[in-house]
Amino acid sequence: xxxxxxxxxxxxxxxxxxxxxxxxxxxxxxxxxxxxxxxxxxxxxxxxxxxxxxxxxxxxxxxxxxxxxxxxxxxxxxxxxxxxxxxxxxxxxxxxxxxxxxxxxxxxxxxxxxxxxxxxxxxxxxxxxxxxxxxxxxxxxxxxxxxxxxxxxxxxxxxxxxxxxxxxxxxxxxxxxxxxxxxxxxxxxxxxxxxxxxxxxxxxxxxxxxxxxxxxxxxxxxxxxxxxxxxxxxxxxxxxxxxxxxxxxxxxx
Numbered sequence: 001x002x003x004x005x006x007x008x009x010x011x012x013x014x015x016x017x018x019x020x021x022x023x024x025x026x027x028x029x030x031x032x033x034x035x036x037x038x039x040x041x042x043x044x045x046x047x048x049x050x051x052x053x054x055x056x057x058x059x060x061x062x063x064x065x066x067x068x069x070x071x072x073x074x075x076x077x078x079x080x081x082x083x084x085x086x087x088x089x090x091x092x093x094x095x096x097x098x099x100x101x102x103x104x105x106x107x108x109x110x111x112x113x114x115x116x117x118x119x120x121x122x123x124x125x126x127x128x129x130x131x132x133x134x135x136x137x138x139x140x141x142x143x144x145x146x147x148x149x150x151x152x153x154x155x156x157x158x159x160x161x162x163x164x165x166x167x168x169x170x171x172x173x174x175x176x177x178x179x180x181x182x183x184x185x186x187x188x189x190x191x192x193x194x195x196x197x198x199x200x201x202x203x204x205x206x207x208x209x210x211x212x213x214x215x216x217x218x219x220x221x222x223x224x225x226x227x228x229x230x231x232x233x234x235x236x237x238x239x240x241x242x243x244x245x246x247x248x249x250x251x252x253x
Contacts, residue, residue, distance in 0.1 A: 204223060
């Protein structure tokens with residue numbers, strides 16, 4: 001206020017504040033007066049009175065709106081609607097929540113966010129963090145934007161922990177898939193050997209994937225490892241008893 005010049009002071013009005021309120025209700029509360037009132041730490045009746053010009057918000061109330069939504073007091077008084085594009089939402093400390101008819105409801109909202117913060121910190125400190133910020137929002141029944149606005153630093157840590165968790169899960173899945181493929185290729189090789197058919201990569205591909213004539217590069221790498229292991233076992237057996245014939249046919253290797 002003290003930094004406003006005479007022209008700005010003359011241009012400021014409660015009508016501008018009401019324009020800002022309408023814009024805020026549309027942007028941050030999807031047009032829902034009750035939802036906006038909760039975020040603004042005021043009763044629905046009070047905000048409705050401001051909107052209908054039955055009552056005017058006090059300078060204290062406008063200052064509270066300015067702090068909660070991160071919009072300068074000057075913008076409220078001048079009706080700077082563009083300021084909403086860079087707005088945020090901050091939790092008002094419980095001891096600063098206004099008393100009155102809605103005091104219990106508003107204080108409960110502040111306590112809810114305090115509880116959410118404690119829960120998020122406990123999740124990060126534990127061994128099972130949320131896989132993503134969206135998962136945390138769904139579990140806590142709040143929107144992702146609200147989480148980011150209330151706890152920007154915690155949100156970044158949750159996202160980073162989620163990426164690490166997803167990477168670990170993907171690596172584990174890759175290992176399991178490789179083991180599964182190794183088992184399938186090993187079984188195909190042994191079946192071809194038992195039938196007296198050369199266990200070439202093409203024959204393995206035809207047996208495992210009807211219609212295909214060759215293994216994909218990743219499958220072929222696993223096939224080469226399995227064939228090398230099978231040949232090693234055969235050489236070991238043959239070295240143990242040279243009179244014992246290999247169970248591989250002559251054209252197998």
